């Protein structure tokens with residue numbers, strides 16, 4: 031025991047003197063060796079050590095090149111490591127998973143795990159590079175950077191490069207789809223790019239909307255057509271690349287307020303399991319801001335612009351549709367504006383042509399698997415250029431409640447498939463225009479789960495009858511107008527029609 035202690039002392043004395051010696055050599059090396067020679071010696075030492083070191087390293091940074099896009103491999107690595115290796119990590123990060131019923135474990139910052147791929151060992155390390163402070167200012171020179179380092183034996187380089195990274199990407203993406211909590215993004219008017227790197231144009235919340243195609247009241251044939259269209263789109267990656275078209279699709283939803291346009295968007299998002307980007311155009315200041323917003327959207331997402339007719343002045347101010355005189359007038363007005371500097375301001379504004387550029391122009395070149403949905407209550411107000419086929423691939427009309435739609439709502443709200451009052455309701459729905467939203471209002475029975483459906487169906491009948499009565503004078507007015515146009519002969523015919531409750535052309 032005593033002997034051991036002595037040898038330990040001797041060893042530590044030796045170590046101290048060796049370190050001291052090395053320090054002296056290093057100081058002499060720095061001070062007395064000429065720069066050129068020093069450079070050559072260091073290069074040689076580096077070559078020698080890397081020759082002796084049998085391990086290679088790959089670095090996967092969070093942002094590749096431009097800070098606009100996160101590196102796909104980096105994004106996929108996190109779920110991959112959580113799923114495959116987190117059990118072996120000493121420091122883990124815990125998050126609440128989707129539906130809040132289980133925890134997601136991922137490897138923590140600056141921790142290491144080992145992966146095994148067909149007998150090849152790969153060491154992963156997650157790192158964080160702190161931002162460098164800018165002396166004299168409160169700002170930093172750059173941003174913090176996250177990255178993974180993969181270390182593996184040189185002889186496995188081909189396997190890692192050839193198949194392992196692809197395996198990580200594929201598995202990571204699949205796990206992301208399985209685990210992901212869908213999000214609802216909104217463009218935040220206060221989020222300005224104070225720094226090019228930090229500000230994101232979108233803020234988000236978890237998306238939980240219960241609307242599905244099952245709960246959506248509309249013509250069942252039309253509904254099935256939409257479901258098929260969406261399924262084809264979701265599985266259409268190869269098809270789109272074969273025909274040389276960007277993997278994107280545009281829908282225009284139109285119809286009166288309360289007919290289910292927003293409910294349809296939620297149903298589509300739930301069906302496809304996509305995120306939603308709700309783009310509020312009125313807060314977008316310029317076309318360049320719009321471009322940044324579009325570029326920041328991710329795949330598997332729906333970009334929604336609601337009430338498109340109210341968001342922009344979409345009346346086409348296109349050349350060609352104007353006469354020579356009008357164009358001359360415009361040109362002189364533009365000249366005046368240029369002089370007063372107004373033209374610069376206008377250039378910045380979000381315009382119809384700016385929007386159209388993203389739909390089928392430059393935006394098509396970046397990103398894929400995106401659906402663009404416009405909604406409007408006044409389809410007739412839209413510029414034909416905005417809704418021409420190819421730009422908006424599918425036009426879907428959401429209309430007033432018919433009997434089929436009522437049946438869906440009655441099933442949703444009252445849990446019934448049929449009732450002896452259905453006949454009366456069916457007849458009234460043929461005569462009265464009522465939105466699904468108003469029908470839903472009558473059928474709502476919050477907190478009375480045992481309530482008799484008859485009570486609510488009768489409530490609906492009452493509101494339909496009331497609506498019918500209020501519509502009668504309008505119908506009479508319409509007929510009177512026609513009669514006025516058709517002269518005396520028509521009066522007799524029209525009066526007879528009104529008395530019989532029939533509305534028809536009085537010619």
Ligand SMILES: Nc1ncnc2c1ncn2[C@@H]1O[C@H](COP(=O)(O)OP(=O)(O)OP(=O)(O)O)[C@@H](O)[C@H]1O
Pocket residue numbers: 245246247248285286287288289290291292293294407428465466467468470
């Ligand atoms: N087709 C429908 N199927 C099921 N529920 C509907 C339907 N239409 C309307 N509703 C009900 O009415 C409410 C309002 O509908 P929604 O917001 O989808 O209408 P909208 O067409 O988007 O109206 P707006 O044009 O005012 O935005 C919904 O919350 C939903 O409960």
Ligand SMILES: [Mg+2]
Pocket residue numbers: 291292293336
């Ligand atoms: Mg809506």
